[in-house]
Amino acid sequence: MxxxxxxxxxxxxxxxxxxxRKNACCRYSGFxxxxxLITESGVIYTGCNIENKSYPVGICAERVAFSKAISDGxxxxxxxxIAGAPEQQTPEKPCYPCGMCRQxxxxxxxxEFQIILSDKIYTLQELFPLKFEI
Ligand code: THU
Numbered sequence: 001m002x003x004x005x006x007x008x009x010x011x012x013x014x015x016x017x018x019x020x021r022k023n024a025c026c027r028y029s030g031f032x033x034x035x036x037l038i039t040e041s042g043v044i045y046t047g048c049n050i051e052n053k054s055y056p057v058g059i060c061a062e063r064v065a066f067s068k069a070i071s072d073g074x075x076x077x078x079x080x081x082i083a084g085a086p087e088q089q090t091p092e093k094p095c096y097p098c099g100m101c102r103q104x105x106x107x108x109x110x111x112e113f114q115i116i117l118s119d120k121i122y123t124l125q126e127l128f129p130l131k132f133e134i
Pocket of ligand 1: 026029031032033048049050051058059060061062096097098101
């Protein structure tokens, strides 16, 4: 176990992220990412990166998972697991969320929100301190 004092199973969530990664549309970068987001009420949403021939149109796995959950009405979240690696490889190294995803997550999650990577569980506070505030 990465951490035993939790109301969800982080290893299970990471496995779901690894599965979700199989749906990645990453023909331009060749880098496949999967995400599994668990809401406060325990519902799990998955996401994968979806690239586009107009490169900036592409979207990251994390924001796909959040967008699915938010558009279903969820507003409170416990954790997200992220798994990313070149398409033909098994994800082993941690896949840190990009800056745009950190900003996106910070709109909906507090400092204690958990970001589960292959090496450890980070808090949003650790990965995105001193966030932009209006
Ligand atoms: N990517 C994600 O899905 N999440 C991240 O946090 C970082 C990057 C995707 C975007 C693009 O499709 C590919 O990985 C390479 O940058």
